[in-house]
Amino acid sequence: MRTLLQEALAGQERTILLAEEGRKAIEMFRRERPDVTILDLGMPDVSNLDVLKEIRAMDPSAR
Structure with a gap:
């Protein structure tokens, strides 16, 4: 998919x-x-939701 x-x-x-x-x-x-970040549903080391939380902690406007 990538x-x-x-x-x-x-x-x-x-x-x-x-x-x-x-x-x-x-x-x-x-x-x-x-400007755009696309996350896979299943990543081997960290869940996509945890990645999203960390990204939003760095940039609250990230979607």
């Missing part, structure tokens, strides 16, 4: 960042502050 989304969004003058694990996604969000 690859499909990456291919669909590529070439539209966007930077696409992919993270296979929740902790990596949190760190990438902290560094990059993307």
Whole structure:
């Protein structure tokens, strides 16, 4: 699914960042502050809800 989304969004003058694990996604969000974040329902190390909570703690306007 990540690859499909990456291919669909590529070439539209966007930077696409992919993270296979929740902790990596949190760190990438902290560094990059993307305009859009898409989370997988099942990540191997941290649940998507926990990732979302951490992202919202950093940026309450994140959706």
